[in-house]
Amino acid sequence: EIVLTQSPTTTAASPGEKVTITCLASSSVSNMYWYQQKSGASPKLLIYSTSSLASGVPDRFSGSGSGTSYSLTINTMEAEDAATYYCQQWSSNPPTFGGGTKLELK
Amino acid sequence: QVTLKESGPGILQPSQTLSLTCSFSGFSLSTSGICVSWIRQPSGKGLEWLATICWEDSKGYNPSLKNRLTISKDTSNNQAFLKITSVDTADTAIYYCARSLPYFDYWGQGVMVTVSS
Numbered sequence: 001e002i003v004l005t006q007s008p009t010t011t012a013a014s015p016g017e018k019v020t021i022t023c024l025a026s027s028s029v030s031n032m033y034w035y036q037q038k039s040g041a042s043p044k045l046l047i048y049s050t051s052s053l054a055s056g057v058p059d060r061f062s063g064s065g066s067g068t069s070y071s072l073t074i075n076t077m078e079a080e081d082a083a084t085y086y087c088q089q090w091s092s093n094p095p096t097f098g099g100g101t102k103l104e105l106k
Numbered sequence: 107q108v109t110l111k112e113s114g115p116g117i118l119q120p121s122q123t124l125s126l127t128c129s130f131s132g133f134s135l136s137t138s139g140i141c142v143s144w145i146r147q148p149s150g151k152g153l154e155w156l157a158t159i160c161w162e163d164s165k166g167y168n169p170s171l172k173n174r175l176t177i178s179k180d181t182s183n184n185q186a187f188l189k190i191t192s193v194d195t196a197d198t199a200i201y202y203c204a205r206s207l208p209y210f211d212y213w214g215q216g217v218m219v220t221v222s223s
Contacts, residue, residue, distance in 0.1 A: 033210075035210070042202060042213040042214065042215055042216055043153065043202075043210070043213055045209060048211070049209075054211065086152065086153055088153075088209065088210070090208040090209065093166060094155055094166070094168050094169060095143075095155045097152055097153040097155070098152075100152050100153075
C-alpha cells in the first residue's frame, strides 16, 4: 500500500500568514486529494485532482504537486482555517490517508 | 442536495458483529460511476478506509481487515451497509460513510461505535 507522510504534524500560523502542508507518497501517485476536519466535525473535501478547489472552498486554498510530492497551501491564514488537514490518494488500492497536520491559530 | 447518515448499535461487546447502515439521498447507487465507502477514525487519530461498493456491485476491502468486512447495498432504498465480524476494542471509532468518486466528496456526520465488555 502507498504510505502518505504529512509534514509538519502540527503547526501554528498568525492571521494573514501563508501556510504550506506537504504530503510525500511512498510511490508515485497521479492525483492527491485534501480534506479539512474541524474539531467534532466530519472531514470536508477541499482539493480534488491535486489542484481543483471543491465547491464552496475559498480561493486562498490551493494544491499542487506531482509524482511523490504534493502540497496544500493556504495563502492567507484566517481564524476559521484552524483544523486538521489530511491528504489522500487512490491511484492504487487500498486508498490511503496521510496522518494529518494540525493547524492552529497563533 | 447530497446527504448521508450513518446508524449503528452505539456499543457492543468483543467478539460480536458490528452492523452499520448508511442512508443517503441526493444521488443513486445505480448511477454509473457512483460508489459509497466506509471510513473510520479512532478518537484523536487519523482516517482509515475500510471498504467501498460501487454502482455495478463491485466491492473493495482494506486488506488489513478484509476477512472481517462485508459491504452491501440496497439500491432501491438508497442504503449501504457494512458488517465487521469479531470486533474488539481496537474497532472503537467514529464510522463514516462517504460518496466516493474516487475522492470522498460528501461525508455523513459519523456514528460512534464503542466496543467494550
